[in-house]
Amino acid sequence: EAGVAQSPRYKIIEKRQSVAFWCNPISGHATLYWYQQILGQGPKLLIQFQNNGVVDDSQLPKDRFSAERLKGVDSTLKIQPAKLEDSAVYLCASTTGRHNTGELFFGEGSRLTVL
Amino acid sequence: KNEVEQSPQNLTAQEGEFITINCSYSVGISALHWLQQHPGGGIVSLFMLSSGKKKHGRLIATINIQEKHSSLHITASHPRDSAVYICAVPISNFGNEKLTFGTGTRLTIIP
Numbered sequence: 001e002a003g004v005a006q007s008p009r010y011k012i013i014e015k016r017q018s019v020a021f022w023c024n025p026i027s028g029h030a031t032l033y034w035y036q037q038i039l040g041q042g043p044k045l046l047i048q049f050q051n052n053g054v055v056d057d058s059q060l061p062k063d064r065f066s067a068e069r070l071k072g073v074d075s076t077l078k079i080q081p082a083k084l085e086d087s088a089v090y091l092c093a094s095t096t097g098r099h100n101t102g103e104l105f106f107g108e109g110s111r112l113t114v115l
Numbered sequence: 116k117n118e119v120e121q122s123p124q125n126l127t128a129q130e131g132e133f134i135t136i137n138c139s140y141s142v143g144i145s146a147l148h149w150l151q152q153h154p155g156g157g158i159v160s161l162f163m164l165s166s167g168k169k170k171h172g173r174l175i176a177t178i179n180i181q182e183k184h185s186s187l188h189i190t191a192s193h194p195r196d197s198a199v200y201i202c203a204v205p206i207s208n209f210g211n212e213k214l215t216f217g218t219g220t221r222l223t224i225i226p
Contacts, residue, residue, distance in 0.1 A: 033214075042201060042216040043158070056213060091158065104148060104203075104214075108157040 002026065006092050006107035014115050018080035021110045025074070025094030031055075031102070034067055034077050035091040037109070043091055049075060082114045118142060119204055121217035129225055134189035136220045138202035141183065148214070149176050149187050150201040158201070161187070194224045 005024040013019050025032050030051050035043035046065065048056040052072040060067065064083070069075040079086055089109040095102035120139045128134055138147070146165040152158045162169050162176040164185075169176050173192075178185040189196055199219045205212040 042219055045213060048213075093158075103163050104150070104160045106150075106158040106160070 004092055004094055004105050004107035006090075006110050008110055009108060010111050010113075012113045012115065013082055015084055016081040018078065019082055019112060020079075021077045021090050021092075021112075023075045023077070023092030023107060025092070026105055029094035029096055029102075029105070030072070031095045032069060032075050033091075033093045034075070035093065036088045037091055038088045046077070046090075079112075082112075084114050087112055087114045118206055119202060119215050119217040121200075121202055121220050123220060124218065125221045125223075127223045127225065128192055130193060132192050132224075134192050134196070134222065134224075136187045136200050136202075136222070138185045138187070138217055139183060140185075140202075140204050140206075140215075142206055143183075144180075144204045144206070146205065147178055147185050148203040149185070150203060152199045152201060152219075154198070161200075189222075192224045194226050197222055197224050 004026055007022050011019055032049045034046040036046050037043045046060045047067045049069045052069050065079055067075060067077045077090060089111045091109045092107040093104050095104050118141045122137045146163055148163050149161040150158050151161050161174060164176055164178050166180060173190045175188040185202060187200055199221050201219045202217045203214050206215045
């Protein structure tokens with residue numbers, strides 16, 4: 001079974017530039033999450049999709065972050081313009097159902113460095 | 116106060132030792148996840164459990180729903196077990212279950 005695919009693995013940009021990350025979840029997984037993990041901290045949920053609908057985006061900085069999952073399969077997360085504090089690993093995860101019924105599968109993450 | 120507390124924060128042990136990592140949470144839950152993250156690596160799901168005990172190789176996870184406590188044990192620890200171990204629980208927030216992560220336990224196994 002193919003895992004959660006993310007790209008790019010690494011990205012270095014200057015502040016005020018834009019960046020986009022892509023995630024392809026495991027086939028058939030309805031729920032997709034984007035997490036931000038700053039070095040030394042635990043993952044912080046940015047957005048949760050159920051199919052192509054947003055379930056929770058309460059911690060997404062909507063002035064600069066956007067995410068979409070148009071066909072209910074793969075998803076993109078965009079940051080525009082980037083700030084220094086956005087330097088982090090962006091993790092995508094998917095599961096078949098809600099947290100209490102499905103095992104979580106994480107991608108390798110996309111490491112962003114903002115200079 | 117964090118809703119999910121882990122202890123210890125850091126743990127260093129000799130190869131072969133029996134390891135225990137603890138996780139306590141403050142609200143009723145239906146399941147708990149144990150996750151592993153190697154330095155610079157992605158996160159791997161080790162266990163999802165809602166009662167009793169699960170075993171996979173040298174790893175054992177237990178949960179006591181009444182006491183709101185879970186433990187992750189590693190038998191015959193090996194340097195490749197060195198990683199951050201994170202417990203996570205779904206906590207309801209305005210009708211939506213949000214996965215809440217513990218602060219993680221950094222485990223270092225010395226050869």
